[in-house]
Each structure stands twice: as C-alpha cells, then as structure tokens.
Amino acid sequence: xxxxxxxxxxxxxxxxxxxxxxxxxxxxxxxxxxxxxxxxxxxxxxxxxxxxxxxxxxxxxxxxxxxxxxxxxxxxxxxxxxxxxxxxxxxxxxxxxxxxxxxxxxxxxxxxxxxxxxxxxxxxxxxxxxxxxxxxxxxxxxxxxxxxxxxxxxxxxxxxxxxxxxxxxxxxxxxxxxxxxxxxxxxxxxxxxxxxxxxxxxxxxxxxxxxxxxxxxxxxxxxxxxxxxxxxxxxxxxxxxxxxxxxxxxxxxxxxxxxxxxxxxxxxxxxxxxxxxxxxxxxxxxxxxxxxxxxxxxxxx
Amino acid sequence: xxxxxxxxxxxxxxxxxxxxxxxxxxxxxxxxxxxxxxxxxxxxxxxxxxxxxxxxxxxxxxxxxxxxxxxxxxxxxxxxxxxxxxxxxxx
Numbered sequence: 001x002x003x004x005x006x007x008x009x010x011x012x013x014x015x016x017x018x019x020x021x022x023x024x025x026x027x028x029x030x031x032x033x034x035x036x037x038x039x040x041x042x043x044x045x046x047x048x049x050x051x052x053x054x055x056x057x058x059x060x061x062x063x064x065x066x067x068x069x070x071x072x073x074x075x076x077x078x079x080x081x082x083x084x085x086x087x088x089x090x091x092x093x094x095x096x097x098x099x100x101x102x103x104x105x106x107x108x109x110x111x112x113x114x115x116x117x118x119x120x121x122x123x124x125x126x127x128x129x130x131x132x133x134x135x136x137x138x139x140x141x142x143x144x145x146x147x148x149x150x151x152x153x154x155x156x157x158x159x160x161x162x163x164x165x166x167x168x169x170x171x172x173x174x175x176x177x178x179x180x181x182x183x184x185x186x187x188x189x190x191x192x193x194x195x196x197x198x199x200x201x202x203x204x205x206x207x208x209x210x211x212x213x214x215x216x217x218x219x220x221x222x223x224x225x226x227x228x229x230x231x232x233x234x235x236x237x238x239x240x241x242x243x244x245x246x247x248x249x250x251x252x253x254x255x256x257x258x259x260x261x262x263x264x265x266x267x268x269x270x271x272x273x274x275x276x277x278x279x280x281x282x283x284x285x286x287x288x289x290x291x292x293x294x295x296x297x298x299x300x301x
Numbered sequence: 302x303x304x305x306x307x308x309x310x311x312x313x314x315x316x317x318x319x320x321x322x323x324x325x326x327x328x329x330x331x332x333x334x335x336x337x338x339x340x341x342x343x344x345x346x347x348x349x350x351x352x353x354x355x356x357x358x359x360x361x362x363x364x365x366x367x368x369x370x371x372x373x374x375x376x377x378x379x380x381x382x383x384x385x386x387x388x389x390x391x392x
Contacts, residue, residue, distance in 0.1 A: 184338075188344065210339065259321070260381075261380065267374050
C-alpha cells in the first residue's frame with residue numbers, strides 16, 4: 001500500500017452518499033494504490049479481523065491521547081446513523097486519523113468510501129485493573145449476510161501485561177447475542193492484542209472479543225469506531241488480482257478452536273465470499289457445489 | 302469437613318471424550334482457581350478423558366442434536382460441552 005496523496009474526502013457541507021461521487025472517490029483510492037488486495041480481503045473473511053500496525057503516525061497518536069485527556073476526543077457518541085465525514089472535522093485528532101489516505105483505503109475496501117458513522121467509544125482500562133471482561137459480540141445478534149466493521153485504534157503501544165483486547169479469530173459466523181458467550185474463558189487460538197502505537201484492528205461486527213486485565217501502572221486506551229456500509233459491498237477492494245490470488249489456503253484453513261465445525265466454517269466463508277465477489281456460483285473444494293448439485297437431465301423412459 | 306465443588310467445562314472437537322479441547326473454563330468453590338477470560342494459553346488437559354484419569358467426574362455428556370432443516374450451516378455456541386466436577390474437602 002502506498003501513501004500517495006489523494007483528494008480529501010467529502011466536505012461536510014455536501015449531501016452524502018451520492019453514488020457518482022462515491023464511485024469517483026473509490027476509483028481515486030484504487031488508482032493511488034490504497035485499497036486492500038484480494039488476499040487481505042480473504043483473510044478478513046476467514047479470520048474476521050485485520051491488523052495494521054503503526055499505521056497512524058506518532059504525532060497524531062499523541063494528539064489523540066491529549067484529546068482524550070482534555071475532552072476534545074469525547075468518550076462516546078453516535079447511534080444516529082450520521083455520515084462519517086460529517087462527524088469528525090478535518091482538524092479534529094480523530095478526524096485526521098480516519099482521513100489518513102491509508103486508513104481511507106482500508107475503510108473504502110470494506111464498507112465503501114462514505115460509510116455511515118454508527119457510534120464510537122473510548123475504552124479505558126485503568127492501571128491495576130484485575131477485571132477480565134466476558135467474551136461477547138457487540139450490539140445485538142446480527143445475522144445479516146454482509147457486515148459492519150469496527151475499528152479498534154490503539155494510540156499507544158500495548159504490551160501483554162496491559163491487557164489489550166482479546167480476539168477470537170474466526171468467530172464472526174457464530175450467532176450469539178452479546179455476552180451469551182460468557183461461559184467460555186479460554187479458546188485455543190485466541191489472540192491477545194499486543195501492538196505498537198498507532199495500530200488499527202478492523203473487525204467484523206460479529207467478532208467475539210473482550211477487554212483484558214491491566215496489571216501495569218499505566219492506563220490503557222482504545223478508540224473504537226463502528227461503521228455501516230452505504231454501498232453494496234461487492235469488489236470494493238482492488239480485485240484486479242482476484243484470478244491469481246492464493247485464497248484457497250486462506251479460506252480452507254480452520255482455527256484451532258473450530259473442531260468438527262471447521263467445514264461448516266468453510267461453507268460460511270464461501271457464502272460471504274460469493275457475496276463479496278458478486279458470483280453466487282463461486283466455490284472452493286466443492287464444499288457447497290456438491291450440496292447444491294441438483295441435476296435435472298432425464299435419461300430414463 | 303464440608304466438600305466443595307470444582308467444575309471444569311471442556312468443549313471438545315468431537316463428541317468423543319478422548320478428542321481434543323477447543324475451549325475451557327474453570328470454577329472453583331473450594332479455592333481460588335476460578336478462571337477468567339484469557340487467563341490461560343493452553344488447556345489443562347489434552348481431552349476430557351485425560352481429565353477423568355486425573356480424578357474429574359463427568360456430570361454432563363453432550364447431546365448431539367440434528368440441525369433443523371434449512372439451518373444446517375448456521376453456527377453458534379460450541380458443541381460437545383463436557384462438564385466435569387471434583388469434590389474437594391475444605392477446612
């Protein structure tokens with residue numbers, strides 16, 4: 001991914017979600033090399049999350065932390081469905097983070113160039129906090145075939161003792177309501193977020209996760225932003241490498257905790273991949289093909 | 302001396318109690334070994350059978366429901382949930 005300069009996103013005074021303008025902005029991001037490639041998208045479909053380390057520069061990270069301290073960056077808000085680019089001004093620290101060209105390319109690849117702002121929250125885990133949050137998926141049970149994204153932004157480095165977000169890769173197809181997953185404590189393959197400052201994790205709306213205890217003397221902060229798509233999520237990434245991308249090994253690799261459900265996980269991935277590439281017949285290893293095979297040719301008398 | 306219960310909940314890869322562990326939880330009414338999210342990177346045993354050999358008693362053997370028609374690919378909670386207990390004498 002390059003850091004080429006592209007036009008600024010939608011001025012806040014303009015009417016949002018005009019298809020022609022969104023298409024033009026998407027083409028600009030693609031031309032600038034800022035969109036995700038096919039293997040990254042397949043990884044999102046398989047794991048339900050992507051991590052981009054140190055994608056936000058340190059100067060901006062410090063501005064965000066200062067904004068949290070002085071209230072410029074509010075602790076939460078939203079829940080009205082406003083246009084993202086009307087929500088955080090260009091000179092606001094958070095507005096600058098999400099207007100970074102590389103970040104706009106990631107957002108556009110997943111939910112389009114002018115997504116809807118759902119809500120945000122600054123998650124704070126105070127120093128010397130022993131409480132471990134229960135495993136949960138955010139909001140309510142949500143079985144839509146496409147997806148929202150949540151962006152987890154870590155403005156400072158997170159060490160294991162600081163208890164970064166614990167994520168369960170490949171949990172996005174598991175339909176649970178909120179903290180109904182609280183009966184589980186540990187999974188084989190769970191991933192602790194340990195990352196440098198300026199890291200973004202982009203997660204599918206259904207991903208299971210939980211905050212972890214902070215055994216250090218340093219308060220931990222994470223800025224979370226939920227975005228809803230405003231366009232059909234079909235080939236929004238740079239799909240020019242679709243024919244050559246090595247996605248079989250990505251979509252056909254189970255998580256350690258999937259157990260005997262691994263093939264059902266593959267089928268759910270295939271269904272989402274079909275939606276994303278706009279091909280309802282696409283298949284991998286005949287996981288759906290043999291089930292859907294229903295010959296109609298009659299040869300008997 | 303009163304006996305207190307310890308629970309070990311294991312979600313296995315298959316319904317066979319000798320199959321591998323996908324997820325696990327611990328609850329300890331006799332001491333302080335109740336777990337919490339993310340506190341262990343590896344399961345305490347290889348399987349439910351290994352736990353049984355170490356003195357844990359199975360108090361729940363998972364049922365194996367057939368999915369409803371049209372719901373065959375829907376995923377949710379983990380299957381093959383074995384609940385095991387140990388009774389511990391406390392002072």
